[in-house]
Structure formats: C-alpha cells, structure tokens
Amino acid sequence: GQQVMQIPQYQHVQEGEDFTTYCNSSTTLSNIQWYKQRPGGHPVFLIQLVKSGEVKKQKRLTFQFGEAKKNSSLHITATQTTDVGTYFCAGRPDEDFNKFYFGSGTKLNVKP
Amino acid sequence: DAGVIQSPRHEVTEMGQEVTLRCKPISGHDYLFWYRQTMMRGLELLIYFNNNVPIDDSGMPEDRFSAKMPNASFSTLKIQPSEPRDSAVYFCASSQAGAYNEQFFGPGTRLTVL
Numbered sequence: 068g069q070q071v072m073q074i075p076q077y078q079h080v081q082e083g084e085d086f087t088t089y090c091n092s093s094t095t096l097s098n099i100q101w102y103k104q105r106p107g108g109h110p111v112f113l114i115q116l117v118k119s120g121e122v123k124k125q126k127r128l129t130f131q132f133g134e135a136k137k138n139s140s141l142h143i144t145a146t147q148t149t150d151v152g153t154y155f156c157a158g159r160p161d162e163d164f165n166k167f168y169f170g171s172g173t174k175l176n177v178k179p
Numbered sequence: 180d181a182g183v184i185q186s187p188r189h190e191v192t193e194m195g196q197e198v199t200l201r202c203k204p205i206s207g208h209d210y211l212f213w214y215r216q217t218m219m220r221g222l223e224l225l226i227y228f229n230n231n232v233p234i235d236d237s238g239m240p241e242d243r244f245s246a247k248m249p250n251a252s253f254s255t256l257k258i259q260p261s262e263p264r265d266s267a268v269y270f271c272a273s274s275q276a277g278a279y280n281e282q283f284f285g286p287g288t289r290l291t292v293l
Contacts, residue, residue: 098279109270110222112281154224159279165235169214169222 070094073156073170081178086146088173090139090156097159099132099139104172105152113141136161146177183285185271191291195257200288203252204273212282213246213256214270222270228254261292 071092080086090099098117102110114123116132116139123130128141140154156170184203188218192198204211214228226236231248239246243262248254268289272282 100281109284109287110272110282111284114283115279117279166237167212167224167227167235169224171221 070160070166071156071158071170073139073154073173075173077174078148079176079178082148083145084088086143086150086175088141088154088156088175090170091169092137092158092160095136095161097161097164099130100157101130101139101141102155102157102169103152104155110150110155115120118172143175146175146178148179149178151175153168160161180282183271183273183283185236185269185285185288187288188286189289189291191293193293194262194263195260196292197257198261198265198290198292200256200258200269200271201272202254202256202271202285204254204271205283206252208273208275208283209251210274210276210282211248211254212270213254214284215267216270216273216287217267219262223257262289263292265291266274 073090100115101113103113104110113132119136120134121132128142131140143150153172153174155172159167191221209215209230214222214224215225216222226246226282227234244258246256259278270284270287273285274280274282
C-alpha cells in the first residue's frame with residue numbers, strides 16, 4: 068500500500084494566506100525530500116531533510132522533519148500566485164534502502 | 180548542461196503496439212529513475228538503476244514493461260503490448276548518490292494509448 072501519505076489533497080487559498088502540507092510515513096525515513104511541480108511541468112527539487120527534528124527555511128518556505136522521522140511538513144507564509152503547483156514529499160524508508168517513495172502530493176491553488 | 184532529455188515528448192499509439200520511451204541522463208549522474216504519473220495513482224517509481232544496473236524494479240507494473248540501460252548515457256522504457264491503462268506521463272530522472280541527493284527530472288513523455 069501507499070507508504071507516504073500527504074494531506075490535504077487539494078488546498079485553495081487567497082493570495083497572502085498561509086499554506087501547510089503534511090507528509091506522513093508508516094515507517095521511519097532516512098531522509099525527506101520536497102519537490103514542486105508546476106501545472107504541465109515536471110517535479111523540481113526544493114530541499115532535503117535528514118536529521119530528526121530538522122527545520123530548514125527558504126525565503127517564505129519552512130520545512131520540518133519530525134522527531135520520529137515519520138512525518139514532515141512544508142509551510143508557505145503569505146502565498147503568492149507563483150506558489151501554484153503540486154507539492155510532493157519523498158523519502159527512503161530505513162527498513163529498505165532500495166526503496167524510494169513519493170507522497171500523493173498536495174495541489175495548491177492561489178487566487179489573486 | 181542540457182538537463183535530462185526525454186524523447187518523444189508526446190506519443191499516441193494504438194492498443195497492442197510496442198512503445199519505446201528514451202532518456203538521456205545528466206552527464207556524471209550515476210542513478211537513473213523511471214516514474215509514471217497519473218491522476219489516479221500519482222507519481223510512481225517504476226525502476227531505478229545505479230551505474231547501469233537495475234536496483235529496484237518492484238514498481239514495474241507487469242511483464243509488459245521492461246527497462247534497459249545499456250550505457251551511462253542512455254536508457255529505454257519499453258511497453259509491449261501497450262494498453263489504454265498505460266496512458267500516463269512518464270518521467271525519467273537522474274541524480275548523483277541516488278535517493279540521498281536531489282533528482283533532476285526530465286520534461287516527461289505524455290503517452291496516450293487508444
């Protein structure tokens with residue numbers, strides 16, 4: 068079954084509002100990567116987290132890796148129309164280094 | 180660098196035909212991944228190679244799908260015979276150091292099987 072789940076599936080926000088997507092794994096992960104895919108485009112790497120409790124920031128984006136290394140979140144402050152797209156998390160489970168799973172993705176729509 | 184190159188960008192074929200998708204990874208990258216993306220199933224990893232050797236092919240749907248990497252600069256994903264449910268966007272990605280490093284995705288091949 069699906070190893071990495073993301074919620075929500077869709078999110079519609081007004082420009083300027085904040086946005087958060089959550090990534091949950093059934094097993095511990097050795098790393099978490101986040102990708103963004105614009106409509107009609109391909110996934111583009113945003114960041115990687117590897118340490119328990121790690122927090123990284125990229126301008127308006129804040130990424131967290133949970134203490135138990137089974138969940139992660141991406142928070143966007145004051146969304147802009149350029150943030151539109153689908154955000155995916157992806158990770159490698161500790162129990163099987165040969166596997167790599169992408170989450171189901173959260174599709175963000177920002178209304179101007 | 181030109182990035183990951185995929186061809187064709189679009190493919191329309193009839194059920195039962197053989198389809199071959201091609202990928203040229205970024206020079207120097209030793210990992211190559213094939214993904215399939217559909218609305219229903221999202222982004223699925225089909226197979227990946229390390230130094231031209233398949234490491235995990237557990238995502239390959241069935242025997243109709245096969246992938247090869249004859250050298251470090253070229254890989255193919257073949258579907259024979261194709262079926263309408265194979266319609267999807269197929270992405271190729273490459274990286275250094277596998278899943279511990281960022282993957283660079285190609286533009287994808289949009290496959291439609293009639």
